[in-house]
Amino acid sequence: xxxxxxxxxxxxxxxxxxxxxxxxxxxxxxxxxxxxxxxxxxxxxxxxxxxxxxxxxxxxxxxxxxxxxxxxxxxxxxxxxxxxxxxxxxxxxxxxxxxxxxxxxxxxxxxxxxxxxxxxxxxxxxxxxxx
Numbered sequence: 809x810x811x812x813x814x815x816x817x818x819x820x821x822x823x824x825x826x827x828x829x830x831x832x833x834x835x836x837x838x839x840x841x842x843x844x845x846x847x848x849x850x851x852x853x854x855x856x857x858x859x860x861x862x863x864x865x866x867x868x869x870x871x872x873x874x875x876x877x878x879x880x881x882x883x884x885x886x887x888x889x890x891x892x893x894x895x896x897x898x899x900x901x902x903x904x905x906x907x908x909x910x911x912x913x914x915x916x917x918x919x920x921x922x923x924x925x926x927x928x929x930x931x932x933x934x935x936x937x938x939x
Contacts, residue, residue: 827855827916829937834862838918838931843870845926847893849881849919852931857914864935866906868920872896876924880931882908883917910935 823839838852868880875895882890890906910916918931 825851825854827853827857827933829858832937834864834933834935834937836931836933838929840928840930843920843922843925843927843929845924846921847877847879847923849879849921851917851919852929853916853918853933855916857910857912857916858937859912860937860939861912862910862935862937864908864910864916864933866908866918866931866933867904869930869932870922871928872922872925874924876922876927879919879921879923880906881919882906883919884908884910884914886915886917 823837825836825838827834827836836853836855841850841852844850866882868878870878873896875897877893877895879891879893881888889908918933920929920931922929
């Protein structure tokens with residue numbers, strides 16, 4: 809089952825966990841997912857890349873300014889390659905970008921959560937396709 813849309817006719821129709829590739833660009837938008845008041849991360853994006861190397865830029869957003877603990881985690885082929893924990897006392901968290909080179913034919917999963925409440929959260933990914 810393919811989780812990737814490709815080609816110049818690919819259109820954004822809704823947010824979801826999948827990847828869309830258009831020429832040499834790619835993107836994925838989780839849409840609004842409610843945090844579960846836990847340090848256990850939940851899946852926001854989950855997709856498989858094609859036969860090319862890709863450079864992905866991930867950003868996490870949420871709808872609270874409270875000082876609750878946040879977590880973001882990125883996995884490639886089930887291996888955790890990045891994890892960040894912080895609270896909103898760090899003003900840079902809303903502009904933090906996580907830049908990751910993704911090998912061909914990789915399963916990518918991006919997880920996040922907020923410990924301290926149930927708030928809307930979002931993960932965005934924009935990227936480039938090489939080759």
